[in-house]
Amino acid sequence: MSASPVVGVLGLQGDSREHLRALSAAGADARLVRRPEELAAVHGLVLPGGESTVIDKLLRVFELRDPLVAAIAAGLPVYGSCAGMILLADRLLDGTADQQTLGGLDVTVRRNAFGRQVDSFETELELDGVTDRAWPARGPRGSEAPSGPVHAVFIRAPWVEDAGPGVQALGVVPSGPAAGRIVAVRAGNLLATSFHPEITGDTRVHRLFADVVRAA
Numbered sequence: 688m689s690a691s692p693v694v695g696v697l698g699l700q701g702d703s704r705e706h707l708r709a710l711s712a713a714g715a716d717a718r719l720v721r722r723p724e725e726l727a728a729v730h731g732l733v734l735p736g737g738e739s740t741v742i743d744k745l746l747r748v749f750e751l752r753d754p755l756v757a758a759i760a761a762g763l764p765v766y767g768s769c770a771g772m773i774l775l776a777d778r779l780l781d782g783t784a785d786q787q788t789l790g791g792l793d794v795t796v797r798r799n800a801f802g803r804q805v806d807s808f809e810t811e812l813e814l815d816g817v818t819d820r821a822w823p824a825r826g827p828r829g830s831e832a833p834s835g836p837v838h839a840v841f842i843r844a845p846w847v848e849d850a851g852p853g854v855q856a857l858g859v860v861p862s863g864p865a866a867g868r869i870v871a872v873r874a875g876n877l878l879a880t881s882f883h884p885e886i887t888g889d890t891r892v893h894r895l896f897a898d899v900v901r902a903a
């Protein structure tokens with residue numbers, strides 16, 4: 688595959704533009720996906736943060752749900768952040784009565800998991816495959832290489848309550864009331880974070896995903 692994989696960002700609701708910017712900075716050919724033909728043209732897809740119940744409904748309205756479920760089953764690399772993590776989960780706790788996920792990731796995710804006290808918060812966290820990676824492998828010339836922990840922004844975020852044997856936990860909350868909770872996972876071509884790297888200017892998670900897409 689070319690050095691610039693074509694990576695789509697689901698553009699039905701949520702912070703798609705921030706992901707497009709982060710993917711472009713990570714060396715991907717990034718484009719919005721709103722129609723089945725657009726989905727068929729990408730090598731990987733980002734499911735953005737937003738409101739999972741709304742994205743779920745719109746996926747059906749835009750007739751993207753079935754093709755996306757099929758694409759995930761066929762091995763399409765997908766990265767879900769926050770609401771996107773919820774959409775990738777095989778099992779969901781605290782969803783609304785009629786809420787469906789796409790599934791594919793063998794995890795149980797709890798929606799709005801962080802209680803009222805830490806509803807939204809920021810922390811530094813270590814991420815396997817990200818904070819230890821040689822960087823920037825393909826970064827723009829002259830760009831400063833951030834290293835060390837990721838600044839993770841959680842906004843009414845889910846966490847991974849339980850993960851199947853094929854799922855690798857990449858990062859956990861380091862301290863506080865939710866210490867030890869899994870907030871980043873990878874299983875094959877599927878990647879998910881509870882937090883929003885797309886709004887921090889640190890593109891290492893998007894670089895990791897671009898690498899997954901290139902390798903797929």
Ligand code: GLN
Pocket residue numbers: 735736737738739740768769770771773798799842843844845
């Ligand atoms: N709480 C939202 C949901 O249920 C997710 C929040 C987010 O994506 N920042 O979908």
